[in-house]
Structures are given as structure tokens and as C-alpha cells.
Amino acid sequence: MxxxxxxxxxxxxxxxxxxxxxxxxxxxxxxxxxxxxxxxxxFEFSYDKFEPDRERIFQLTSSFKTPDGRDREMAVVPKGVLPAMLREISGLEEVSPVYYQHYETAQTAKSPLVENLSERIATLPGYFKMIGYQWLAGNAQQALKTPEQVILTASRAQYYFPGKRLSEIIGQTITYNDTIQKTVSGVLADLGYLNSFPAQEFFPIDQESLTSTDWSSLSSNELLFVKLKKGVSTKTVLDQLNALNEKINSEVFKQRNFKSHFKLLQLKDKHFATQSDTRTAxxxxxxxxxxxxxxxxxxxxxxxxxxxxxxxxxxxxxxxxxxxxxxxxxxxxxxxxxxxxxxxxxxxxxxxxxxxxxxxxxxxxxxxxxxxxxxxxxxxxxxxxxxxxxxxxxxxxxxxxxxxxxxxxxxxxxxxxxxxxxxxxxxxxxxxxxxxxxxxxxxxxxxxxxxxxYTLDKDLGFEHEAILTVEIPYKLQQDSLFQGSQFVLKQRLAQHPEIAAVSLGDLPMIDRMTAWLMDYRGKNGTIQKQVMFKNIDNNYLDLYQIPLLAGRNAQLTDTVRELLLNETALKAFGFSRAEETIGQTLYQGNMPRTIVGVIKDFHQFNLKSTIDLLGFTAQKPGLTTFNIKLSSPKVSSWKKAIALIEQEWKQVYPTAPFSYQFYDDTIKSLYxxxxxxxxxxxxxxxxxxxxxxxxxxxxxxxxxxxxxxxxxxxxxxxxxxxxxxxxxxxxxxxxxxxxxxxxxxxxxxxxxxxxxxxxxxxxxxxxxxxxxxxxxxxxxxxxxxxxxxxxxxxxxxxxxxxx
Structure with a gap:
């Protein structure tokens, strides 16, 4: 039929x-x-789905209320929280720091030099129990006992030591940044499911981190995870931690009109959290x-x-x-x-x-x-x-x-x-x-x-066409042999007619920021505001054609002495005209900063955000990004100009790869x-x-x-x-x-x-x-x-x- x-x-x-x-x-x-x-x-909803005991695993996050009433939440916590969680907070089964480690190079005895590998963290042995890693080689109890040890996942071990048995990899040496030697003390099976823990190399946490009393500094490289004991509520843990935070920082909160507290982000929600440190959905x-x-x-x-x-x-x-x-x-x-x-x-x-x-x-x-x-x-x-x-x-x-x-x-x-x-x-x-x-x-x-x-055509308040940006690699920034080399390269580039202008400084519009709390101590009392700052040199305003409304440009010095403020910032501090601010002093804590100029407002973030309080500093050590304006608007002539820039780069930084990006592409990436x-x-x-x-x-x-x-x-x-x-x-x-x-x-x-x-x-x-x-x-x-x-x-x- x-x-x-x-x-x-x-x-x-x-x-x-x-x-x-x-x-x-x-x-x-x-x-x-x-x-x-x-x-x-x-795919997205499978992240951390198969993590053992994921209902009891949390990431500790920081929440702030700034003086202007804004709430901000970050995936990082101060270093001082780690020793407090280990010694003073009850109800925790495991406390696991995830401190990202950055090494430019790694090399073994028989493998070529490897550059820019990531997924490296410093942590405690409890991290492997919390995540539920399976040990393939090495002793779990002794693997992170000394600072010279490193644990690898199976895939990373085979990457460094192709063809070797796991038992043969134990005791092998990896040299980081040409001089730092670590001995492989353990090999872990790779996690066989989608997860929010991308680390492939594990180092022991340093003693300074285990005894830190710093409850104010924050770094995006320092995260903290905890696993609660069965039956313990998040409120029990947070009440203890926030009470301790209030006790330690009460004076700072009063002085700066500022509050912070901590929250626990459950692992099952981490992949969808805006404050997460990994890729989210x-x-x-x-x-x-x-x-x-x-x-x-x-x-x-x-x-x-x-x-x-x-x-x-x-x-x-x-x-x-x-x-x-x-x-x-x-x-x-x-x-x-x-x-x-x-x-x-x-x-x-x-x-x-x-x-x-x-x-x-x-x-x-x-x-x-x-x-x-x-x-x-x-x-x-x-x-x-x-x-x-x-x-x-x-x-x-x-x-x-x-x-x-x-x-x-x-x-x-x-x-x-x-x-x-x-x-x-x-x-x-x-x-x-x-x-x-x-x-x-x-x-x-x-x-x-x-x-x-509209977002791409709108006048952003600064010039951004035919501008290349080049970032100095982090390793070179820390290398004493190359201190000040950026100024040498700047001079060499400025001599070429194919290049209209060269400046060192943070990009005017980008998705990163550095913010300081600044005080203006006037006749009517103290006004405290959070101000975002960018570090620039003397050619920056001309290159990006940012109008100076009053005063002068800041002088380039080794330390921060002078400031430029935008229109929004001067109004926030109570000034009605740009000329009034010239010569006035703002305080970062107890350190005075003199306002020497006022710039016209421009967009610092994408058009989802309002124009915020912004200041410019001119400090030599913080200048790590080249901004290069090409002379010709014709695309056909850019290839020659870029070749010249690369040639000069190799003269100053012979060991570093040359990598550039058009600033217009950076702006587009914000959307x-x-x-x-x-x-x-x-x-x-x-x-x-x-x-x-x-x-x-x-x-x-x-x-x-x-x-x-x-x-x-x-x-x-x-x-x-x-x-x-x-x-x-x-x-x-x-x-x-x-x-x-x-x-x-x-x-x-x-x-x-x-x-x-x-x-x-x-x-x-x-x-x-x-x-x-x-x-x-x-x-x-x-x-x-x-x-x-x-x-x-x-x-x-x-x-x-x-x-």
C-alpha cells in the first residue's frame, strides 16, 4: 500500500x-x-554546560558606583582579595586565581622559536580540582610547588614536543622570553567540551600575589574564581567579603566619594555576561x-x-x-x-x-x-x-x-x-x-x-582618513635597549614627503579607556569627577585636526604635569568659558595637574555613547602607538608610502614584525x-x-x-x-x-x-x-x-x- x-x-x-x-x-x-x-x-548554549558542579562555580566580579552616580561592573578584582578569600572567608571549597601571563616568545631545545602564544595563566593547584581536569602525566600534588614549574595541556605539550610520549615530556625545559626557564611538571587532558577556561599553560602563583594587601588597583589580567561548598549560599560569602571590603576601604570611599562591592557571577551565565573576560554571546x-x-x-x-x-x-x-x-x-x-x-x-x-x-x-x-x-x-x-x-x-x-x-x-x-x-x-x-x-x-x-x-559618515570631531596606526609590541616597550626608540623612528618617518605628519599617542576613538578621579578645589568646595585620559605628543592635535579652543598644547615631559580638557569636562567642573580654565589646577589624589588648554569635543567611543569627560596628558613613557598621516589621498600611492614606513621600522626595530592598520578600519570595527x-x-x-x-x-x-x-x-x-x-x-x-x-x-x-x-x-x-x-x-x-x-x-x- x-x-x-x-x-x-x-x-x-x-x-x-x-x-x-x-x-x-x-x-x-x-x-x-x-x-x-x-x-x-x-553552540553558544553549550558553553560550560558539561562542567562538573557548575552550579557551585562562580567568578568574582567588581561593581563600582562612581562620584557622578554611574554604575560599572568589571570581571576583575583587586589583588588583595585573593589572600582574603583564602584565609578569612568561610564557605568556600576552592579559591582559584586566573592571572594571565604574557610571554613574547617560547622555545624548547629542539623546537623553533614560537612567538605570541596566549592562554597562559598563573594559578593554584585547586584550579584543576575545580574545573575537573584529568591528569595524564605528573604528580597533581607536586606539579606547582616551585616557581620554575609549568603544566601543559595535551595539545600544547604535543605542540612543543611533537612525537614524544607524555611521560617523556615531564622534566623537559621551555625557555620563555629568551631567559626564563620552566620545567614541565604535569600534562592535563584537554577539556572535551566548550568552556570559558581557554588556558593551555599553567604556572604557580607568585608569593607576592598570595600576600598582597592592595585593594584598589585593578588589572584585566587578574581574575578570581571560587567554588562554594554544598549548601552554602552566595549571600553568605558576599556578606563576609563586602563587609571586609567596607572595613578596609572605608576611608578611601569617604575621601573619593566612591563605593565598590563584589558580586558572584555563576559559571552557567559567564558566556552571556557583558563583563566576561572571554568571548561572549x-x-x-x-x-x-x-x-x-x-x-x-x-x-x-x-x-x-x-x-x-x-x-x-x-x-x-x-x-x-x-x-x-x-x-x-x-x-x-x-x-x-x-x-x-x-x-x-x-x-x-x-x-x-x-x-x-x-x-x-x-x-x-x-x-x-x-x-x-x-x-x-x-x-x-x-x-x-x-x-x-x-x-x-x-x-x-x-x-x-x-x-x-x-x-x-x-x-x-x-x-x-x-x-x-x-x-x-x-x-x-x-x-x-x-x-x-x-x-x-x-x-x-x-x-x-x-x-x-550615519555612524560612518558623521563628523566625529577629528580627521581620520588616510591615517595608519602602528603599535609598538609589548616586549619592546619593556626592553631597556629600545627605550626612546619611538622618537627616533618618528623623526625618520617625518623626513619623507610621502608622509604628511607623524604623532605618538592613544587613538582618539577606540573601545579602550583609562580613567582617573580628578578633584577641582574651588571657592565653593571640591568637585570630583571621573575623567578619561589619553596620552599624546605635541603633533597629535595637528595630525587629527582637533581644534584648540583656548590656551596651548601640553609640553612633553617624563611625568604628568599639564593637562588639556575637552568642553564637556570643563563644564562638569563648573567653568562656563574655556578661557576660565587656563591655569587652574586639578588634583589626582594629592598630585596637582595644571590645565593649559581646552580642546573641542569629539567622539571618544562609538555613537552609542555620549561625549564624555576627556583629558590629554603628554608623558613620554606612555607613548606606544604611532599615528601616521599619509600625504596623498590617492589609494594608488599608499603602497609606496607603507613600504617606506616598513623600511624605516626595520631600521629601528629589526627583530620586531611590522604590522599596521588603517584607522578607518579600526573605527568600522567599533560597529x-x-x-x-x-x-x-x-x-x-x-x-x-x-x-x-x-x-x-x-x-x-x-x-x-x-x-x-x-x-x-x-x-x-x-x-x-x-x-x-x-x-x-x-x-x-x-x-x-x-x-x-x-x-x-x-x-x-x-x-x-x-x-x-x-x-x-x-x-x-x-x-x-x-x-x-x-x-x-x-x-x-x-x-x-x-x-x-x-x-x-x-x-x-x-x-x-x-x-
Whole structure:
């Protein structure tokens, strides 16, 4: 019986190849998009999922309330917290510091020099118990007993010592930074699951860190994890720690009008925390992706329903004959569901190719490591659920409708009236729903595109075109042999006519900051504000064309003596005019800093942020970034200029690789998430429009079939092709316009919520909705015009012959 139904199904699908192809294509697009989104979501939610006892593992974070009332949270804690947690806080099973170690080079006796490897930390032995590492070689109790020891993961061990057995690696020596020798004392199995602990090399924590009393300094390299004892609440631990913090820092809090306290971030939430030190995912984005996948699947199913039900009147005779020969409603429903199942399987096969293609076209938007992640039970379960969902959702209504065919009327030739309960309004409603979703995406794509254009075209308050930035490597910054070499290189570069200007200093707009609490002690009392600072030289303002409103540039010195402030900062300290600030003194703690100039406001961060209080210092030791303005705006001449810069670099820093970046690219990278959102919305827009047009095509085909005789009569009575085409098209245009009316408030609300993330943003204007509507109408006309014109030019004799 099944074999008979399969043969009949394949014959029918082959006989109606056009509609079959449209159905397969529509479902394949929806399945491919859903599959990619499932893999992305599954990948991100698998982080730390298989960590033993993850419910009791937490990262300690710091929370601050600054004098201006702002709240900030960071993933780091002061060094003094570690010894306090080890000795004075109860309820802890393990306390594990994660202090990142930076070595420029590493080398073994038989391996070449390795540069810039990361994932190195200093920690305590309890770290390996907390994470649940498996020891492959070495003694867990003795592995980090002395400062000269290092533990490796299996993959890092094989990287350093290829081909050696694990037991042979124990006792081998690794030399870091040419002089620091460490002996391998243990090898660990790599964690076999996605996790937030990327370390591959482990060193013992130094004694200074274990006895530190510093509760004020913070470093992004110093993290702290704890594992609570069973039954101990986070409140119990935090109450003890925050009470101790208040006791130690009470005087500092009073003096600086400043408060800090600690929080515990549960491991299961770490991958989604904004203050995390590792790569994170945004839960809102992931849930948005799930929503997009659902809508795309729904649109694909609606498209299938529209195309399938459009053919039922043409299949009425086939259904009637089957019913006459004894087929029950159950048999007809099963045959339609089988047909849907077969189409779904063919769509899955096509979606494999589309998925393969999409993963390569959009590789830069795929999370790193996703393609190497496999979750076979989840993938199999999702595939079965997806095919079952599509088969039932897309096949149930057409199969039920097929059972409503009235055999007697069909055999009398009354095909149009032969289906009980068939309502064209339902199919029109489905088309409206499809175009509502499509037009919401179209409007969102337009507004997001306009906002991104605005962010890149807006005057940022400084020049940023044709500027190269070069960072001095950290190793050279610490090397006494190269102290002051940056000034030598600056002079050499300035001599070339291909280079318009050279400056040393922090980039004007970037996602990093250094902030100090500054006091202005005026007649009306002390005003304390947090001010961000950038370190610059004397050529910086000219290179970036940042206007100096009053005073002069700061003099370059070995220590910080003079400051430049921006307009926002001078107003925050109570000055009304730029000239008033010249000669005034700000205090960093008890250290006075003289204000010698005022600069015009410019954007320090991306346009999501307001312009903040900013100061410039001119201190020689902190200048580690070259800012190089090229003379010519022509791209063709830049290659020669860059070659000259590299040549001079090699003269001054012969052992360091030359690496540069155009500053415009750095600015664009600040909007990486927005670009990803834009690309995602554009792809979703194209998919929804394509699927919606396939459904519209099916409705046009159905309408043309239903009105075949009416069209024939109109042509006999003198109707033109244009008139008939317009008659068939106007109903579809109405559907698109109705969809636009529904989509407009939805898109307006959604985009206004999205734009709230930007301090500087565009105004949503009427033309954006009108443009989307015009585009939708045009696409709809192009979609239905083929069927409309085909019906209009058909010979009326053929349609009226049976009358």
C-alpha cells in the first residue's frame, strides 16, 4: 500500500514539476536557515554546560558606583582579595586565581622559536580540582610547588614536543622570553567540551600575589574564581567579603566619594555576561535568531500551503475518482501527508547544499569554532522534529481540504464550487501575513542601513582618513635597549614627503579607556569627577585636526604635569568659558595637574555613547602607538608610502614584525555587532521576500485558474490584455498595501527600540516606509504579472469550448 502511494506521489510531483520545484525551494530555504541558526544557538548554549558542579562555580566580579552616580561592573578584582578569600572567608571549597601571563616568545631545545602564544595563566593547584581536569602525566600534588614549574595541556605539550610520549615530556625545559626557564611538571587532558577556561599553560602563583594587601588597583589580567561548598549560599560569602571590603576601604570611599562591592557571577551565565573576560554571546541576539528561524519556517510552510491548496481545484477530479473507488478521508489525508513528507525530504537534501554554501559565504559571521562543534543527539533530534513539524503544519490543512471535495459536483463539471469550506480569504490572509513579515524586515533593513551610514559618515570631531596606526609590541616597550626608540623612528618617518605628519599617542576613538578621579578645589568646595585620559605628543592635535579652543598644547615631559580638557569636562567642573580654565589646577589624589588648554569635543567611543569627560596628558613613557598621516589621498600611492614606513621600522626595530592598520578600519570595527545585525537582517529580508513571492505566485496561479472562463468572456467582449492584467493584479496589490499598514507600526516600534542604544542616531522618517511599500508593490507586480499576462493572452476559445 505504501509502495503504491509513493509511486502515485512521485508521478504527481513529476507531472507538476514547476509547483514541486517551488515547494521544494521554499522549504529548503527555510530549513537551511533554521539549521544554521540551530547550530549557532546550540553552540553558544553549550558553553560550560558539561562542567562538573557548575552550579557551585562562580567568578568574582567588581561593581563600582562612581562620584557622578554611574554604575560599572568589571570581571576583575583587586589583588588583595585573593589572600582574603583564602584565609578569612568561610564557605568556600576552592579559591582559584586566573592571572594571565604574557610571554613574547617560547622555545624548547629542539623546537623553533614560537612567538605570541596566549592562554597562559598563573594559578593554584585547586584550579584543576575545580574545573575537573584529568591528569595524564605528573604528580597533581607536586606539579606547582616551585616557581620554575609549568603544566601543559595535551595539545600544547604535543605542540612543543611533537612525537614524544607524555611521560617523556615531564622534566623537559621551555625557555620563555629568551631567559626564563620552566620545567614541565604535569600534562592535563584537554577539556572535551566548550568552556570559558581557554588556558593551555599553567604556572604557580607568585608569593607576592598570595600576600598582597592592595585593594584598589585593578588589572584585566587578574581574575578570581571560587567554588562554594554544598549548601552554602552566595549571600553568605558576599556578606563576609563586602563587609571586609567596607572595613578596609572605608576611608578611601569617604575621601573619593566612591563605593565598590563584589558580586558572584555563576559559571552557567559567564558566556552571556557583558563583563566576561572571554568571548561572549548575546542572549537577546540568540533569542532573536530563534524568532527569525521560526518566522522563516512559518513562511515556508505558508508558502507550501498556498501552492498546494492552489492545485486542489485542478486535482478535484483525481480526488473524486479516488473517493468513488472507495478511498476514505483518512486515506486521502495520509496520502497528502506522505506527499508533504516526500517534498520535505527533497527539501532537506537541497538544504544541505544551501547550508554548505551559506556557511562559506557568511563565514565571518559564524561563531569561531562552531564548525568543529558536534552535538549528534541534538542534531538528530532537531532534524526529526523539524521534518515532523513541517510535514504536519504544511500538510494538514491541504489534506483536510482535499477531503472536502464533493464528488457529485465534480462529476457534473462544477469544479469551482466542488470544495466545501474552502475560503479564499484564508489564503489571502496567509499572503498578508507573509508580506507583513517581509516588509517588517525590509523597513528594518533600510533603517539599520541608514544608521550605519550615519555612524560612518558623521563628523566625529577629528580627521581620520588616510591615517595608519602602528603599535609598538609589548616586549619592546619593556626592553631597556629600545627605550626612546619611538622618537627616533618618528623623526625618520617625518623626513619623507610621502608622509604628511607623524604623532605618538592613544587613538582618539577606540573601545579602550583609562580613567582617573580628578578633584577641582574651588571657592565653593571640591568637585570630583571621573575623567578619561589619553596620552599624546605635541603633533597629535595637528595630525587629527582637533581644534584648540583656548590656551596651548601640553609640553612633553617624563611625568604628568599639564593637562588639556575637552568642553564637556570643563563644564562638569563648573567653568562656563574655556578661557576660565587656563591655569587652574586639578588634583589626582594629592598630585596637582595644571590645565593649559581646552580642546573641542569629539567622539571618544562609538555613537552609542555620549561625549564624555576627556583629558590629554603628554608623558613620554606612555607613548606606544604611532599615528601616521599619509600625504596623498590617492589609494594608488599608499603602497609606496607603507613600504617606506616598513623600511624605516626595520631600521629601528629589526627583530620586531611590522604590522599596521588603517584607522578607518579600526573605527568600522567599533560597529562590528551592528554590521552583523545589518547583514543578518538583509539576508532574512531577501529570504522572506523570496518565500513570500513564491506564495504570491501560487495565489496568482490559483486565481487565474478560477477565473479562466470569466477572462475568456471578457476577451470575447473586447477586454484588452492590459485591462485583464490590471484586473487580476489589483487584488494582490491590495494585499500588499494591507500588509504594509500592519507592518509599519511594528517596524516603527522595533526600530525605535533598537535606536535607543545609540546616543547619536538618525530620525525615522516617512520615506523609509514609503520606499519599503513601493518596493513591495513592485516586487508583487513582477511576481503576479507572469500569471496575469499568461491568462490574458490565452485563447478564449479554449476556455469557453466546454460551455
Amino acid at each position: 505504501i509502495n503504491h502511494h509513493l509511486k502515485a506521489t512521485f508521478r504527481y510531483l513529476w507531472r507538476n514539476r514547476l509547483f514541486t520545484g517551488l515547494n521544494i525551494l521554499g522549504l529548503a530555504i527555510g530549513i537551511s536557515a533554521s539549521w544554521i541558526i540551530f547550530r549557532m544557538v546550540s 548575546n542572549k537577546s541576539v540568540l533569542f532573536g535568531l530563534i524568532g527569525i528561524a521560526f518566522f522563516l519556517l512559518a513562511l515556508a510552510c505558508i508558502n507550501y500551503i498556498n501552492l498546494t491548496t492552489a492545485q486542489i481545484p485542478q486535482r478535484a477530479k483525481e480526488i473524486s475518482v479516488r473517493k468513488t473507488l472507495g478511498s476514505t478521508s483518512g486515506i486521502i489525508i495520509r496520502s497528502y501527508l506522505l506527499e508533504t513528507f516526500v517534498v520535505c525530504l527533497l527539501a532537506v537534501a537541497l538544504s544541505l547544499f544551501l547550508t554548505f554554501l551559506s556557511l562559506r559565504v557568511f563565514a565571518e559571521y559564524i561563531p569561531e569554532g562552531m564548525n568543529n562543534f558536534t552535538n549528534y543527539p541534538g542534531m538528530i533530534g532537531f532534524s526529526i522534529a523539524l521534518i515532523s513539524f513541517i510535514t504536519v503544519l504544511a500538510g494538514l490543512y491541504p489534506s483536510w481540504l482535499a477531503t472536502r471535495v464533493q464528488t457529485v459536483r465534480v462529476l457534473k463539471g462544477e469544479t469551482k464550487q466542488s470544495i466545501r469550506g474552502y475560503q479564499l480569504n484564508l489564503r489571502k490572509g496567509l499572503i498578508v501575513f507573509q508580506f507583513v513579515i517581509a516588509q517588517v524586515f525590509v523597513i528594518c533593513a533600510i533603517i539599520i542601513g541608514q544608521q550605519l551610514k 562590528r555587532q551592528e554590521h552583523s545585525t545589518s547583514r543578518l537582517v538583509n539576508v532574512a529580508t531577501a529570504i522572506t521576500l523570496l518565500i513570500s513571492c513564491l506564495g504570491l505566485y501560487g495565489l496568482a496561479a490559483f486565481t487565474a485558474f478560477q477565473r479562466t472562463k470569466e477572462i475568456g468572456i471578457r476577451k470575447v467582449l473586447g477586454a484588452t490584455v492590459g485591462g485583464i492584467t490590471g484586473l487580476l493584479s489589483k487584488d494582490f496589490i491590495k494585499l500588499v498595501l494591507i500588509a504594509l499598514m500592519i507592518a509599519t507600526p511594528i517596524a516603527w516600534w522595533t526600530m525605535n527600540k533598537w535606536l535607543e542604544n545609540f546616543a547619536f542616531k538618525i530620525t525615522v522618517q516617512w520615506w523609509m516606509f514609503a520606499f519599503a511599500g513601493l518596493g513591495a508593490v513592485t516586487i508583487a507586480l513582477l511576481t503576479v504579472s507572469y500569471q496575469a499576462i499568461k491568462a490574458a493572452i490565452a485563447n478564449p476559445v479554449d476556455s469557453l469550448r466546454s460551455e
